[in-house]
Amino acid sequence: HYFIQSNLRGMSAVKELLKKEWEFLTLSASFSSIFLIYVMMTFVTLIFAGHISAAHLSAVGLTHSVYELFVTSVSVGYSSVFDTYGPQVYGSGAIEQGRTKGELGVVLQRCLLQGVLINLIIAGPYLNFVYIIDLLPDAGIYSGELDKSASVAEEVSDYRDIAVQYLRIIVVVEYLDYAIIMISKYFAIQGNNMFVFLISVVMITTHIAANYVLVSIFQLKAIGLGLAGIISRIVPLAVSLAVWTFLSKRGNLDWDGFSSRALLGWKPMIKLGISGAIYSVADFILYEVAIFFSQFDSNAALQVVIIMMQYETVFWSLSMGMARAAATLIGSALSRGCKDETRSQMKRSVVNMAVFACVVVGVNYCLRKYAVRIFVSSDSSDTEDLFVETYWIFCIYVVINCMQVALNQGILVAFGAQVFTAWTQTIACYVIGIPVILITIFFSDLVVVGPLIGIGLVSAIMFATASLKIWKTDIGKMVEMSEERVIETTELITLTTAETNSTNEIESSTETSLLVHMADEKQKKEIRGVAIAFTVSSVILVILTAISFFRDDNG
Secondary structure (H helix, E strand, O other), X not given: OHHHHHHHHHHHHHHHHHHHHHHHHHHHHHHHHHHHHHHHHHHHHHHHHHHHOHHHHHHHHHHHHHHHHHHHHHHHHHOHHHHHHHHHHHHOOOOOOOOOOOHHHHHHHHHHHHHHHHHHHHHHHHHOOHHHHHOOOOOOOOOOHHHOOXXXXXXXXXXXXXXXXXXXXXXXXXXXXXXXXHHHHHHHHOOOHHHHHHHHHHHHHHHHHHHHHHHHHOOOHHHHHHHHHHHHHHHHHHHHHHHHXXXXXOOOOOOOOOOHHHHOOOHHHHHHHHHHHHHHHHHHHHHHHHHXXXXXXXXXXXXXXXXXXHHHHHHHHHHHHHXXXXXXXXXXXXXXOOHHHHHHHHHHHHHHHHHHHHHHHHHHHHOHHXXXXXXXXXOOHHHHHHHHHHHHHHHHHHHHHHHHHHHHHHHHHHOOOHXXXXXXXXXXXXXXXXXXXXXXXXXXXXXXXXXXXXXXXXXXXHHHHHHHHHHHOOHHHHHHHHHHXXXXXXXXXXXXXXXXXXXXXXXXXXXXXXXXXXXXXXXXXXXXXXXXXXXXXXXXHHHHHHHHHHHHHOO
């Protein structure tokens, strides 16, 4: 009897472990699909651009580099605020605690409105990158093709105009990308992973179809590429809203309509969001510096680093998805006050990331010759040899980077420690990583290895500092902070309930009247602050947009 009971308990424990593992893997796949689709969409755009002309490929490639550096990085980084607040508000069981249904919906509305503000701030400077494009030289862009034909020379002279035209069209895509990411996370947190996959499939399918019709059939060139980018965001966003409406009517979403409370409680969220954006921007700048300065080693070195960074983008998408899934599960456990489950989810995220990194890198290393041949022709022996010789250090870097992503973008995001990661990433990138890259390129013979050492050092530092931070963290304190965060987010409802009860019991209570007055004043002050921020940002955007278009009037 004892033997049977022991076996049953063991089987139950294994079954529970497998259930938790399946939950983590499905949620990871859901989040990873969001990030991976954006990478694939860039590839598709560049493929169609390359079939138009070399000028379009270079111009669109440049614009995407600028877009990813200053728009995608900010959107991805800022969206971490939802990964902190969303799971903890939803997992806290706000309905069971007597609060109104729809708290997660209110958090989503706040994040979407904050996204509008952030994108208003970004759009102006982004449009004025036309002036940086103007500084680029005509010579050398197409590896000596200038003297081959007059048509090529004419396209090169239009290179900057193509980049500017495409840049201005896809500025509309800024917020659409952010909104799709946020809504997808909103679905994923509530276990609606199937709809996240649906949105991802619709997005990439629409993107390919729109590019084919507008670029290949109607020959709209840069305008077609830009319009395809816009259409491929509008369609999945429409699908998202349709799914949203369907699930809301069935009561399967934590949604109670639009609320004016979405204009309140911004300050702590903006602090985390901006810190997340600073982290991501520093990360993207580090990669761009490594790619740009590699050309001073040799043309083969530049090609090798570019190819490696393409693979790194794919690995980053998958590891970021796993990290944000971990942040969701850890945040949910924190909000319920489950210390043991929190520790279990932390360990699960680290172990899964380690297994993922080692397996992917191992397979990729064995296939390294085929990996480089996808990008280069058979006669590019210098590039292929250099890639194969240096790929081992790239593989080491990928493993370290995946592990630091698990800690910084998973566990520490769940803890709401974006300010810490922003500081460490900023110092590691600008004080150590970039100087090491420049020194190894200009003062050593470490071709390709130098830039990899630079970005590898940053990942190692981020892994070490995050490990130390987590090791010193008191889980009990994190549970308390999660509770405070939820109360802070839902305090307006709690306060209103308390006011109503107190008013019913003691209508003449001076204390209740004072409480109501203080709450009203606080809310009015917050709403005024939001209104001022939107007004100032809109005015600045109009001014910077006028400055951007002033370029055309002056040739």
